[in-house]
Amino acid sequence: MKFALLGIFAASGLALGVAVSHSAAEEAPAENASPIYGVTIPEGYRDWKFIAPAQEAPPLDELRAVLGNDIAVDAYKKGILPFPDGSILVKLAYKRKQSTEFAPATVPGAPTTVQVMFKDSKKYPDSHGWGFGRFVDGKPVDIAQHQTCLSCHISNVKDHDYVFTRYAP
Numbered sequence: 612m613k614f615a616l617l618g619i620f621a622a623s624g625l626a627l628g629v630a631v632s633h634s635a636a637e638e639a640p641a642e643n644a645s646p647i648y649g650v651t652i653p654e655g656y657r658d659w660k661f662i663a664p665a666q667e668a669p670p671l672d673e674l675r676a677v678l679g680n681d682i683a684v685d686a687y688k689k690g691i692l693p694f695p696d697g698s699i700l701v702k703l704a705y706k707r708k709q710s711t712e713f714a715p716a717t718v719p720g721a722p723t724t725v726q727v728m729f730k731d732s733k734k735y736p737d738s739h740g741w742g743f744g745r746f747v748d749g750k751p752v753d754i755a756q757h758q759t760c761l762s763c764h765i766s767n768v769k770d771h772d773y774v775f776t777r778y779a780p
Contacts, residue, residue, distance in 0.1 A: 642762040643746070648735065650727050653680070656701045660684045663779035666707070673704045674719050677776045683730075685777035693740065694772050698730040702776075722774030723747070728774065739765075739773050 641651045642696035659678040667673040679687065683698035708720035725746045743760035745752045764773040771777075 614747035617674050636740075640678045643750060645727075645744035645746070645751040645757055648729075648738070650729050652697055652725055652727060652740045652744070652746055652749065653701065653729075656699075659701065661779075662687060662700065663700075663776050666775070667704070669741075670687045671704075671723075673723055674707050675704045677702045694730050694774065696731050696733070696740070698728075700728045700774065700776065702726040711726050722747060723754075725749075741773055760776065 615643075631696075641649065644651050646703035656678060660756055662677040662679045662684070665677065666721040667675060670766035678701045680699040682695055683700055684696045685691075686698055702723070703725055704723045706721045707717050707722060712720045727744040727746070729735075729742040729744075730740050731742060735742045738761045741764070743757060745756055745760070751757075761773075768775050
């Protein structure tokens with residue numbers, strides 16, 4: 612009986628220790644997290660579903676592709692607004708360049724940024740539920756650039772849950 616109780620206390624202590632260390636690890640800022648929001652580039656995002664393309668006019672002069680995780684894609688397909696928590700959108704941006712194989716075509720050139728929007732209404736209540744990240748070469752850009760994210764989305768797409776991209780059929 613004493614051994615059984617000792618085993619239960621040991622297992623309980625071990626489980627508590629794992630839970631405490633796990634929650635502390637979740638609170639620690641990631642090495643490559645965006646300032647302000649703590650957003651990181653999601654693993655496996657290149658395998659996510661395509662949402663829509665975009666072309667940015669000069670001076671940026673970029674081609675962009677927006678990808679979404681399953682939660683975001685499902686919300687788009689069902690027309691759900693606001694987007695549910697857990698929705699993640701990733702925008703891949705590239706300099707435009709003329710195709711060397713087909714003169715009328717414009718193709719992606721050098722990559723410029725990876726931009727991430729992550730919906731978590733509890734974590735980001737002051738930014739309408741969205742966390743933002745902008746990355747160059749896998750590293751987050753400075754705080755000044757992240758300070759512009761929310762104001763641009765509020766000014767332009769408030770009625771679409773602060774998301775610019777529409778689903779391309």
